[in-house]
Amino acid sequence: TTGVAHELNNPLNNTGLFVGNAVDLLELGGTDTGPIVRALRQALQQVGKATEIISHLRTFGRAAPVSREPISLRQVIERSLALMREQLRLREIEVTADLGPAEPVVVGNPIQLEQVFLNLLTNARDAVADAPRKAIRISGAVGPAAVEVAVADTGPGIPPGLERRIFDPFFTTKEVGHGTGLGLSITYGIVKEHGGTISVVSRPGEGATFLLQLPLAAAETNEP
Ligand SMILES: Nc1ncnc2c1ncn2[C@@H]1O[C@H](COP(=O)(O)OP(=O)(O)OP(=O)(O)O)[C@@H](O)[C@H]1O
Ligand SMILES: [Mg+2]
Incomplete structure (x- = not known):
């Protein structure tokens, strides 16, 4: 997309x-x-x-019906990071991913799920551009029925009052030619199609954290 x-x-x-x-x-x-x-x-x-x-x-x-299959969320995140790594390195953005020992499996489309992380990482990349500390952290926690992934950055955060509007199609604060405002609306659509939720937490001066929740595939497939 x-x-x-x-x-x-x-x-x-x-x-x-x-x-x-x-x-x-x-x-x-x-x-x-x-x-x-x-x-x-x-x-x-x-x-x-x-x-x-x-x-x-x-x-x-x-x-076009999108195919669905059980997929390792760790692999999805690693592939997205691999695609972004060079861009982030060139901008001296520090990236850490800590998913813990669990191997969460979700049912979904790998390309679409990759797009979710690419969109979030691209936004985080842009957000930290002028920040004194440039870092992105992906962390995961697996619950009984769902996996929660947080994508946090050290940028300026979301201006108060805009937390909901940023998910609207064509909402962008970027200059003409630098953003169409479609990234988060597409992300929202994909996450919803996968039975999950996405929200943002943002405290002034603490950057933005996007929280993603996706239902796990059948519980027995999630044993390490
Ligand atoms: N990590 C973030 N930190 C601060 N603001 C953010 C962050 N992610 C998104 N935003 C805000 O939300 C707006 C919408 O994001 P979205 O990804 O939908 O569009 P975009 O990045 O502006 O353009 P596009 O993704 O189409 O290139 C952004 O313009 C920005 O204002
Ligand atoms: Mg974007």
Whole structure:
């Protein structure tokens, strides 16, 4: 789905450029409406493109049944970390993952679950960009029926009052071209589809911690 985010970035950026052109033309006080109308039509065309991508995403999401299988959550987390490791290392972000001795198995789609952690790690990466201490910590605890995973960072945390809105599609505080605001809404959807929950805890100055709960596969498969 990261691909979709990138595909959407393009028409959204272009829309911004064309609308910007129209604003410039108006501000310069030009009396010729031709170029202004042309710029706005180009913007409209780009909005159409973005809408098309979204509707594809929707049909695709519904039509294609995703396969489900018992999977090791440890493996999912390790694969996501492996994909992010170089990026995090280059930004001097310290990463620790402590899942304890348990081997939680969940029933789900490995690609989708990987996407969940990639989205959370990407957000954490961005959050610690200007922080004095840059660290991300993944920790896990296994209960009788569910596994809880926490993804914590040392960034500025979520501004009070925005804890729920960050899960809305297209909600972003990032600059144009740096975020589409789809990451957490996609994450939320995947977690829900897997019968789990996701929430965020954020205290000022203490960074953000995303808490993920996923139901375990049949209990007997979770013995070490
Ligand atoms: N770890 C975090 N620390 C602080 N703020 C966060 C964190 N994770 C998410 N947010 C806030 O939630 C917003 C929405 O996140 P989301 O992942 O949905 O979109 P995005 O990262 O802005 O863009 P995209 O994921 O589509 O590239 C972010 O713009 C940011 O304001
Ligand atoms: Mg994101």
